[in-house]
Amino acid sequence: MISKEQWDSIEQTLSMIHGRVELEYGDHKITLYRMALDECRLVIMVYIDGAYHPAWGFSSSKKYKPLVESIWRRRTKAYYTQKQQKEFMKIWGGKRAALKSFPRLFDKAVWFEPYFPKFSTIKSQYKKIEALELKDKECLA
Template identity: 30%
Template sequence: MAITKDQWAKIQERLKSSFATMQFIVGEHTISVERRSISESKTALAVFVDGQIEWKNAFDSDGDRPDIITKVWRRRSKAIFPPAKKAKLIKNFGKRKAKEYFPKMDEVMESYDPFFNTAASLVRQFKKIEGIELSEKMQAKLAALEEVAL
């Protein structure tokens, strides 16, 4: 069953808490979201696919990355050459020679990150996933929270 607008709001509120956990189903994959400690003073929402985070999928440039990763993890991109360094190379070599000596000067590295800083950013991305459902366990918990609130 599709997740309603009300349920998304409750999910977002629940994920803001210190000990947040949520479980979704996308196709045959189980997606678990938990608040985890990243450093001594920082926490983030970690997205587990089928109970694990496989870091090889974050930087996979061969195209062997499962499609589910691109849907549920946060896309990150970074220029190989920062704009300041690129400008300095062009100034020193000229545009034509800089591109000749550094052919990857305009390329961007892409990776995927399983950590979301805020619940709002996670919910925004997850709302776009077609066929996402709450697990039965989470549906029951949300329904119980609704009854308590009444």
């Protein structure tokens, strides 16, 4: 379990460019890096045992890792917008008829991303994980 003082030092380390924090979660080494995702966006990237693969975050992939559900960022997107849903219900004359033609009308796609846009989101998610331990932190600037 990570203490409040440790969370404060982790936040301090990851607020700097190229900050790195190593955590231990069971048999896995979780590494958090502060890095540029693109030209204008800094994120906290999460590596599992020194690597990451985007396919690990998709349950339909053969490379899917269930571990990412607890340590990566959960994302969702509706297959159809609310506007499209209303149009389909209007065209088909109601919700039931629209669902017969479009069974996934109200479903959402779910996947996991290996990065977090800010520290507060990663902290709130990781505080729920009791088996997480701080191993090392440093700034590579």
